[in-house]
Amino acid sequence: MPSDSLSASLSRREAIHRILLASALAASLDISAFGAEDIRLIGDDPDLLKKEIPWPRVLTEKERRAVEALADVIIPADENGPAASAVGITDFIDEWVSAPYDQQKRDLAVIRTGLSWIDEEARRRFSIDYAAATPEQKTALIEEIIKPGTDANRAALKFYRLFRDRVAGGYYSTPIGWKALGYVGNIASAEFAGPPAEILQKLGLA
Secondary structure (H helix, E strand, O other), X not given: OOOOOOOOOOOHXXXXXXXXXXXXXXXXXXXXXXXXXXXXXXXXXXXXXXXXXXXXXXXXXXXXXXXXXXXXXXXXXXXXXXXXXXXXXXXXXXXXXXXXXXXXXXXXXXXXXXXXXXXXXXXXXHOOOHHHOOHHHHHXXXXXXXXXOOOOOHHHHHHHHHHHHHXXXXXXXXXXXXXXXXXXXXXOOOOOXXXXXXXXXXXXXX
């Protein structure tokens, strides 16, 4: 599990902003190409000018530790960028599943059950919670979920796919995520020196 110094945190409004951005990006892209399920805007968009977000975050500290650990297995630090936890993915997921809308309520039920399942499996196999497992143990447990022909149950696979898609949505809605994808944004690709002198002369503007 990454140290606290590497684990970024988001304010409530920053997390909501990221959720809205991730939802908007998903709506504008063929998100099915990435294996993601439908992602919709969260109910009536919250007023980000208000000081307080009108719902509490619901994940427990234990669940947040599991979120952080699993997110970093899905998107680890590499040459393309930092791990998921370094861009505030734990707060992003917590904010997403805490919102009191139908999509988020369904996601909360799946994700909360799945986090409990991976902790139980880690304790059964390694006698520790998932967040405390070694990188090799964390990866081995998840590989069993996603590998065809293993004993992992369908509910665990559904959880993993949903969680993976939400982590990707949160990560790739950040400038760091854009850079990892090679997206440079709405910037000029070359300098424009102006129209040629002969054109200006022809128009009588030289």
